[in-house]
Amino acid sequence: MNSFSSLNNDVTKQWDLETLNNETIERETLLSSISINTTTEQDDTAQNIIVPNHRTASVSRVSISADAAATLSFHDINYFIGDKIEPSKHRLNFPSRSCLKSQEYKQILFNISGIFSNGMNAILGPTGCGKSSLLDILADRKDQHGLSGRILVDGLPRHPSFKYIVGYVVQEDIFTGTLTVRENLLFSANLRLPKTVSTLEKNARVLRIITELGLESCADTRMGTDFLRGVSGGEKKRTCIGMELVLSPKILFLDEPTTGLDASTANNVMSYLKKLSDEGRTIVFSIHQPRYSIFKLFDSVIFMCKGECVYHGPINNIETYFSTLGYQCKLHDNPTDFVLDILIDAHRTPETLTKLNDAYKQSSMHIDVLARAQQEDNTENQELFQSTIVVEAAQALRTEIFYVSQRTLRNALRNPAMALAQVVVSIMIGFLVGLVFYDLKKTTDPGIQDRLGTIFFIVVNQIFSTVALIIVVLIYVGMMVFSGFLIKLTSMFNWLSWIQWISAFRYASNVLTINEFQGLKLCLPNQTDVCPVMGEDVLNDRGIDHGTAWDLWKNFFALTMMTTIVFVLAYIRLLRIKKTK
Numbered sequence: 001m002n003s004f005s006s007l008n009n010d011v012t013k014q015w016d017l018e019t020l021n022n023e024t025i026e027r028e029t030l031l032s033s034i035s036i037n038t039t040t041e042q043d044d045t046a047q048n049i050i051v052p053n054h055r056t057a058s059v060s061r062v063s064i065s066a067d068a069a070a071t072l073s074f075h076d077i078n079y080f081i082g083d084k085i086e087p088s089k090h091r092l093n094f095p096s097r098s099c100l101k102s103q104e105y106k107q108i109l110f111n112i113s114g115i116f117s118n119g120m121n122a123i124l125g126p127t128g129c130g131k132s133s134l135l136d137i138l139a140d141r142k143d144q145h146g147l148s149g150r151i152l153v154d155g156l157p158r159h160p161s162f163k164y165i166v167g168y169v170v171q172e173d174i175f176t177g178t179l180t181v182r183e184n185l186l187f188s189a190n191l192r193l194p195k196t197v198s199t200l201e202k203n204a205r206v207l208r209i210i211t212e213l214g215l216e217s218c219a220d221t222r223m224g225t226d227f228l229r230g231v232s233g234g235e236k237k238r239t240c241i242g243m244e245l246v247l248s249p250k251i252l253f254l255d256e257p258t259t260g261l262d263a264s265t266a267n268n269v270m271s272y273l274k275k276l277s278d279e280g281r282t283i284v285f286s287i288h289q290p291r292y293s294i295f296k297l298f299d300s301v302i303f304m305c306k307g308e309c310v311y312h313g314p315i316n317n318i319e320t321y322f323s324t325l326g327y328q329c330k331l332h333d334n335p336t337d338f339v340l341d342i343l344i345d346a347h348r349t350p351e352t353l354t355k356l357n358d359a360y361k362q363s364s365m366h367i368d369v370l371a372r373a374q375q376e377d378n379t380e381n382q383e384l385f386q387s388t389i390v391v392e393a394a395q396a397l398r399t400e401i402f403y404v405s406q407r408t409l410r411n412a413l414r415n416p417a418m419a420l421a422q423v424v425v426s427i428m429i430g431f432l433v434g435l436v437f438y439d440l441k442k443t444t445d446p447g448i449q450d451r452l453g454t455i456f457f458i459v460v461n462q463i464f465s466t467v468a469l470i471i472v473v474l475i476y477v478g479m480m481v482f483s484g485f486l487i488k489l490t491s492m493f494n495w496l497s498w499i500q501w502i503s504a505f506r507y508a509s510n511v512l513t514i515n516e517f518q519g520l521k522l523c524l525p526n527q528t529d530v531c532p533v534m535g536e537d538v539l540n541d542r543g544i545d546h547g548t549a550w551d552l553w554k555n556f557f558a559l560t561m562m563t564t565i566v567f568v569l570a571y572i573r574l575l576r577i578k579k580t581k
C-alpha cells in the first residue's frame with residue numbers, strides 16, 4: 001500500500017482494504033491453477049532477467065513478476081527541450097534560413113523530486129504543465145538529451161532495458177481491429193514474453209488477464225475498425241492495459257487513461273487499475289480533471305503547474321494543505337477542480353506560482369518526500385549489483401517475424417473489402433493489358449508503337465503499385481523520363497544522362513522489350529509478305545543491347561541490386577527511428 005495513504009488511513013479504510021485484499025487472495029487461489037510465474041530466476045548471487053522484445057541482451061533490477069511492487073523515486077528532475085545555440089554558432093545563421101531554425105530552447109520541468117510506490121499515483125495539472133513529460137521521463141520514453149536528475153527503481157538506476165519491462169499504455173488505443181480481444185492479448189504475449197514461456201503458459205496467462213480485467217464476455221469479439229463494429233471503448237482500453245499486463249510489470253504507466261471515455265467507462269477502467277494496484281503494482285498515470293469517484297481511488301498525487309511541483313502527497317491532505325495557503329475548498333466541491341482552479345490562476349499569474357512553489361518547498365510534506373526519496377537511494381550498492389547479473393537472450397527474430405506475419409495474414413483475411421479491392425483491381429488491370437495486347441499486328445505501323453506502348457504501361461503499373469507513393473513520385477517521374485521510352489537517351493543532355501543508370505523503368509522495360517522484339521519480323525501494313533524490319537532493328541534503334549544472354553540478364557541484375565539497396569536503406573532507417581518522444 002502506498003505509504004502516503006498509510007499515513008492517513010482511518011479504521012474504516014483499513015477494514016475496506018483488508019476485505020478487498022482477502023477477496024483478491026481468494027480469487028488468486030481460484031486462479032492459481034492457471035497462474036504462471038515468469039519471475040526470472042534469482043538466487044543469492046545472481047539475477048537472471050529476460051528482456052522481452054529487445055534484441056540487446058540487457059538487465060534490470062525490475063523483475064517481470066508483479067509479486068512485489070517497485071518503488072520509483074526521482075531526484076531533482078530538470079528537463080530542457082530544443083537546442084542551446086552558442087553565441088558563436090548563432091552568428092553564422094543567415095536570417096533567411098528561418099525555416100531551418102532549431103527548436104526554441106526552454107525548460108519544461110523544474111527540480112521535480114518525488115516518490116511513487118505501490119498504489120495509484122496520479123500526475124495532475126492544467127494543460128501544458130508537463131504531466132506527460134514527467135510520465136515519459138519516468139518511463140524512460142523521453143529523449144535523454146536535455147534531462148538532468150536521477151531516477152531510481154528500488155533505489156537503483158534504471159537499466160536501458162527498463163522501458164521494455166514496465167508497462168506503458170499510451171493515450172490512443174493501439175491494437176489490431178480485425179483481431180479479437182483474446183488474439184490481441186495473445187499477440188502481445190507471443191511477441192513480448194521470453195521464449196522460455198511455453199504456448200500453454202502464454203494461453204493460461206492471457207486467460208487470467210481476461211478474467212482479471214472482466215473481459216470474458218467479449219474475449220472472442222473483434223476489437224473493431226472504422227468499418228467494423230467492435231467492443232466498447234472501455235473494453236478497448238482494458239484490452240490495451242491487458243496487452244501490457246502480459247508482462248506482469250511491477251510498474252504500469254498510463255498516459256491519460258480516461259481521455260475519450262464516458263464517465264462510467266472511465267470509472268470502470270480506473271477501478272480496474274485500483275484493483276491491480278491492490279494486487280501489488282505501482283500504477284503511475286497522468287490524468288485530466290478526474291471526477292470525485294475516480295479521484296478518491298488515488299493514493300498519491302503530484303499537482304504541477306508550468307513544470308513545477310506544487311503538491312506531492314496523499315489525497316486526504318489536499319484541502320488542509322491549501323487552506324493553510326489561504327484557499328478554501330467549498331463544501332461538495334471536487335478537490336481536483338478546487339486545486340486545478342488555483343493552478344490555472346497560477347499559470348497566468350507568476351506571483352501566485354512563486355508563492356505556491358515556495359510554500360511547497362518549505363512544507364513538511366516536501367521535506368518528508370525528500371527524506372523518503374533519499375532513504376530509497378541505494379546507488380552505493382549499484383556496482384555490486386551489476387557485477388552479479390546473468391544476461392539471457394531475447395525472443396528470436398524468426399519468432400517475431402512469424403507472429404507479425406500471422407497477424408498481417410489474419411488482418412488481410414478478415415478485411416474482405418480491402419482484400420477484394422486489391423484482387424479486383426489486379427484483375428481489371430490484367431484485363432486491360434490483355435485487351436491492349438490482344439492481337440497486336442506484326443507490322444511496322446502500328447505494330448512497333450503498340451508493342452512499346454504496352455510494355456511501358458506494364459512497367460509503369462508495376463512500379464507505381466507501391467506503400468510509399470507520395471514520397472517517391474518525384475524519383476519515379478525522373479526515372480520514367482530516363483527510361484528511354486518518352487525520349488531517346490541519345491538526344492538527352494549529356495550531363496543528365498547518368499540518371500538512366502539508376503532508372504528502374506529502363507531496366508524493366510529493357511527486359512520486356514528484348515523479350516518481345518528479339519526474333520520478331522515486322523511487315524508492311526498492307527503487304528504482310530514484305531517484312532523489311534526485324535525486331536533487332538527496333539532494339540538497335542532504341543539503343544538496347546541484345547547481342548548476348550548477359551545483355552538480358554544484366555537488367556535483372558541491376559533491378560535486384562536496386563531492390564537490395566532500397567531494402568538495406570529502409571532497414572537502416574528503421575534502426576535509426578527514435579524510440580523516445
Ligand SMILES: Nc1ncnc2c1ncn2[C@@H]1O[C@H](COP(=O)(O)OP(=O)(O)OP(=O)(O)O)[C@@H](O)[C@H]1O
Nearest residue numbers: 081108125126127128129130131132133134286581
Ligand atoms: N518534444 C517537445 N517539443 C516541444 N515542446 C514540447 C515537447 N515536449 C513537451 N513540450 C512542451 O512542454 C510543455 C509540457 O508538455 P506536456 O505534454 O508534458 O504537458 P501536459 O501537461 O501533458 O499537457 P496536456 O495535458 O495538454 O497533454 C508544453 O508546453 C509542451 O508544448
